[in-house]
Amino acid sequence: MSVTQTEKTGARTETAATVISGARERIDALDDRIIGLIQERMAVSAVIQDARIASGGRRVNLAREMEVLAHYRDALGKPGTSLAMTMLELCRGRI
Numbered sequence: 001m002s003v004t005q006t007e008k009t010g011a012r013t014e015t016a017a018t019v020i021s022g023a024r025e026r027i028d029a030l031d032d033r034i035i036g037l038i039q040e041r042m043a044v045s046a047v048i049q050d051a052r053i054a055s056g057g058r059r060v061n062l063a064r065e066m067e068v069l070a071h072y073r074d075a076l077g078k079p080g081t082s083l084a085m086t087m088l089e090l091c092r093g094r095i
């Protein structure tokens with residue numbers, strides 16, 4: 001038995017179900033791009049960390065992390081800080 005678009009989206013009308021299904025496709029495409037950008041950021045961050053460690057420095061640079069956190073907070077508000085912290089964890093591991 002197939003699940004109807006209305007059931008799948010939680011909409012109560014076919015019109016709303018069509019809007020939601022289309023918007024979900026756009027969200028899935030955006031999420032794919034965001035994930036790709038995060039993976040690209042992780043690779044660039046690794047280049048920086050490897051260069052610093054090879055030069056005798058530490059993996060982590062807290063002053064720079066404060067700048068990154070402020071950048072996200074200024075753009076997205078308080079949840080931006082949480083997002084940036086998760087992203088930093090992806091880029092340099094847990095500290």
Ligand SMILES: O=C(O)C(=O)C[C@]1(C(=O)O)C=C[C@@H](O)C=C1
Nearest residue numbers: 045048049060061064065091092
């Ligand atoms: O900018 C740096 O110095 C980095 O190492 C990159 C980065 C980041 O991913 O933004 C990662 C680890 C550091 O603690 C600070 C920032």
